[in-house]
Amino acid sequence: xxxxxxxxxxxxxxxxxxxxxxxxxxxxxxxxxxxxxxxxxxxxxxxxxxxxxxxxxxxxxxxxxxxxxxxxxxxxxxxxxxxxxxxxxxxxxxxxxxxxxxxxxxxxxxxxxxxxxxxxxxxxxxxxxxxxxxxxxxxxxxxxxxxxxxxxxxxxxxxxxxxxxxxxxxxxxxxxxxxxxxxxxxxxxxxxxxxxxxxxxxxxxxxxxxxxxxxxxxxxxxxxxxxxxxxxxxxxxxxxxxxxxxxxxxxxxxxxxxxxxxxxxxxxxxxxxxxxxxxxxx
Amino acid sequence: xxxxxxxxxxxxxxxxxxxxxxxxxxxxxxxxxxxxxxxxxxxxxxxxxxxxxxxxxxxxxxxxxxxxxxxxxxxxxxxxxxxxxxxxxxxxxxxxxxxxxxxxxxxxxxxxxxxxxxxxxxxxxxxxxxxxxxxxxxxxxxxxxxxxxxxxxxxxxxxxxxxxxxxxxxxxxxxxxxxxxxxxxxxxxxxxxxxxxxxxxxxxxxxxxxxxxxxxxxxxxxxxxxxxxxxxxxx
Ligand SMILES: Nc1ncnc2c1ncn2[C@@H]1O[C@H](COP(=O)(O)OP(=O)(O)OP(=O)(O)O)[C@@H](O)[C@H]1O
Ligand SMILES: [Mg+2]
Numbered sequence: 001x002x003x004x005x006x007x008x009x010x011x012x013x014x015x016x017x018x019x020x021x022x023x024x025x026x027x028x029x030x031x032x033x034x035x036x037x038x039x040x041x042x043x044x045x046x047x048x049x050x051x052x053x054x055x056x057x058x059x060x061x062x063x064x065x066x067x068x069x070x071x072x073x074x075x076x077x078x079x080x081x082x083x084x085x086x087x088x089x090x091x092x093x094x095x096x097x098x099x100x101x102x103x104x105x106x107x108x109x110x111x112x113x114x115x116x117x118x119x120x121x122x123x124x125x126x127x128x129x130x131x132x133x134x135x136x137x138x139x140x141x142x143x144x145x146x147x148x149x150x151x152x153x154x155x156x157x158x159x160x161x162x163x164x165x166x167x168x169x170x171x172x173x174x175x176x177x178x179x180x181x182x183x184x185x186x187x188x189x190x191x192x193x194x195x196x197x198x199x200x201x202x203x204x205x206x207x208x209x210x211x212x213x214x215x216x217x218x219x220x221x222x223x224x225x226x227x228x229x230x231x232x233x234x235x236x237x238x239x240x241x242x243x244x245x246x247x248x249x250x251x252x253x254x255x256x257x258x259x260x261x262x263x264x265x266x267x268x269x270x271x272x273x274x275x276x277x278x279x280x281x282x
Numbered sequence: 283x284x285x286x287x288x289x290x291x292x293x294x295x296x297x298x299x300x301x302x303x304x305x306x307x308x309x310x311x312x313x314x315x316x317x318x319x320x321x322x323x324x325x326x327x328x329x330x331x332x333x334x335x336x337x338x339x340x341x342x343x344x345x346x347x348x349x350x351x352x353x354x355x356x357x358x359x360x361x362x363x364x365x366x367x368x369x370x371x372x373x374x375x376x377x378x379x380x381x382x383x384x385x386x387x388x389x390x391x392x393x394x395x396x397x398x399x400x401x402x403x404x405x406x407x408x409x410x411x412x413x414x415x416x417x418x419x420x421x422x423x424x425x426x427x428x429x430x431x432x433x434x435x436x437x438x439x440x441x442x443x444x445x446x447x448x449x450x451x452x453x454x455x456x457x458x459x460x461x462x463x464x465x466x467x468x469x470x471x472x473x474x475x476x477x478x479x480x481x482x483x484x485x486x487x488x489x490x491x492x493x494x495x496x497x498x499x500x501x502x503x504x505x506x507x508x509x510x511x512x513x514x515x516x517x
Contacts (some may be wrong), residue, residue: 120480159385162374166382169371176331176365177434179388 003131005252011137013244014144018199019217020224020236021151022192028168028231029188032082032092037196037221038214039103044070044197045209046107049116059121063143063201070197071190078189086185102216107211116209140202147198148237154191155233162187168231227267229280238278242266283344283360283437283469284309285330290339292325299325301493302339307438307486312460312470314480314501317490323473324366326490327440330471331363332356332372343438358386360437362443368427370415377411383433393433400429403459422445428456438469445476457483481505 023037047066050059057065081099085092122136155161166174167184175181199217207213224243228235243263250259270278285307292300300322307313328334330341332353341348348356362383366423371378380400384393401408404425410418418426442457444460445453453476461483464470474480479493481487481501489497489510497504504510 113487115308162378162381163385165378166371166385169373170369172333173355173365173369173371175353176333176357176363177382177430178354179382180352180354 001252004133005249007133007137007141008252009245009248011141011144011244012223012248014020014141014148014239015199015203015239016220016224016240016244017148018144018195018202019221020228020240021148021233022195022199023221023235024225024228024231025164025195026189026192027225028084028233030086030185031089032085032096033089034192035093035096035218036077036100036103037096037192038216038218039100040070040074040193040196040214041200041217042209042211043073044102044200044213045204045207045213046111046116046200047197048201048204049118049209051165052118053116059118059205063198066201067194067198070200072193074193074196075186075190077193078186082189086181092247100218104211104214111211113211118204118209120205122205136205140206143202144199147195151191151195158188164191173228223263223267225277227270227277229277232277232279235277235279285313285332285342285438285469285471286342287326288340290326290329290341291337292322292329292334293337294334298493300329303490303493305488305495305497305498307469307471310464310467310470310484311485312464312472314477314484314487315471315473315476315490316480316504319491321490322440322493323490327363327365327442327471327473330356330438330440331361331365333363333365357434360435361440362431362434362436362438363440364427364431364442366421366442368423370418370423370426370430372414372416374415375412375416376407376415376422376426379415380407380429380433383430384435387435394435396435400432403432403455404429421449421452424448428459432463436468438471439463440473442473443475444472445474445479451475453479464500477510478505 019041022128023034026032027035044066046229047069048059048062050066051134052059071073077099081095082092120136122139126133126135128140155164163174163179163184167181171181224239225236227243228239246263246266247259250262287303288303290300290303292496303326315379317323325334329336330348330410332351334346343361346359371382372381377397380397381393384396385398387393406422407425408488410422415423415426424444428441428444441460444456448456457479460470460472472480472484474511481504484501485500487499487504489504497510
């Protein structure tokens with residue numbers, strides 16, 4: 001039971017990290033509270049559906065393609081829709097809300113509101129003695145962590161990552177040292193959306209695919225990021241582990257409803273003690 | 283890099299920070315900009331780097347007009363600013379801050395050697411290399427901000443009060459370092475509260491007062507000027 005709970009906790013933490021890192025990256029650089037973030041998760045999930053079911057592509061090939069597709073949509077959205085609202089936090093927020101509604105509507109028109117499903121690419125369980133671990137969960141947890149590690153490497157060990165952090169911390173001085181927001185911002189938005197798309201793609205076999213799936217994903221990203229401190233990458237990672245573990249343990253031992261309740265109470269308590277979030281600065 | 287500024291005016295709303303200022307900086311020389319608090323010195327450097335909008339006038343570097351170029355394009359031409367208040371990236375380490383200076387360089391293999399050279403210039407930075415920008419002392423931040431500017435291998439280096447916050451012994455070393463950088467062919471525009479120090483290492487100097495350029499000439503003449511001594515040099 002303990003090991004199973006740990007695997008569920010790891011899966012849920014890793015999924016929350018994927019959701020929250022992109023959301024907080026976009027906020028950190030552009031001050032956009034992207035209410036359409038969940039819709040990029042949905043785009044990733046639908047991309048996997050289209051690539052695997054009608055097109056017959058292998059699921060494991062479809063995952064990176066779906067992430068890339070969500071990322072490209074993100075770059076286009078940044079250039080066409082968010083660019084005019086740079087520096088206008090409220091305007092950008094309302095725009096993101098509109099984008100969320102438009103993407104939901106577009107998906108409804110094309111795919112109807114029906115629940116879609118993708119054949120389970122992985123089945124079976126691993127068992128060591130009395131411990132049973134479902135393979136698909138291990139796959140989701142493992143690949144999510146790999147993506148998070150790759151993202152961490154990008155942010156901390158590449159020139160692009162250095163530029164992302166510099167622009168987030170002082171855009172004016174970053175510009176004076178040659179980092180052009182017109183290049184960095186769409187890339188950052190795109191990378192955030194790649195993470196969201198991958199979150200959607202990786203969990204397609206576990207969760208249902210429908211036009212409204214983005215709402216739950218957004219809520220998860222939001223609560224993690226608020227707990228970790230808006231705009232903070234390390235904060236998002238730690239908060240994802242805290243909330244993912246709390247959620248898993250309480251779901252397994254009590255109920256999912258109880259888990260959600262406790263998560264929110266936990267966040268409220270932490271925010272009362274530290275209003276800027278665990279890692280945030282006021 | 284030769285810098286020519288003519289008829290430059292900058293305003294912040296109703297405040298006229300610079301009014302019809304004309305200045306030239308010769309290639310490979312140190313040009314001092316002196317003046318009282320609020321005279322417009324920092325605004326002048328920001329206007330050159332492209333961080334404030336110019337309401338009138340021309341700025342050109344080696345004959346290339348800068349006024350309509352964004353800051354990143356001016357950086358690409360070889361302009362680097364060590365700004366007022368240092369403005370290090372607070373959540374980046376010292377090494378990372380230095381590397382942001384070199385982020386657009388194409389000769390990647392020489393960056394490590396240049397970082398070592400900055401550490402030789404400011405050994406204190408080497409000890410603090412893994413510390414975050416926001417945890418440095420004022421003097422350490424100053425060294426790091428200048429190091430960051432040097433790491434971009436500029437042709438035109440804009441220094442805003444580089445001696446601020448440094449211990450007297452380090453101020454002397456900083457002055458020598460600036461002279462050495464100029465000797466390597468870099469044009470330097472030096473803004474300083476410490477006018478005596480600035481004039482003693484500069485070739486040319488300009489005096490700003492309330493946004494206007496009221497005096498200019500060879501730095502050694504200004505250093506000897508009786509009126510200037512009374513008001514700005516405190517002797
Ligand atoms: N962002 C701003 N908004 C409004 N007014 C400003 C701004 N920055 C500077 N000023 C004003 O412009 C004038 C020139 O300021 P500037 O910072 O260029 O002076 P300075 O010569 O660098 O002074 P100091 O020696 O104190 O650094 C001052 O009157 C200042 O109050
Ligand atoms: Mg100043």
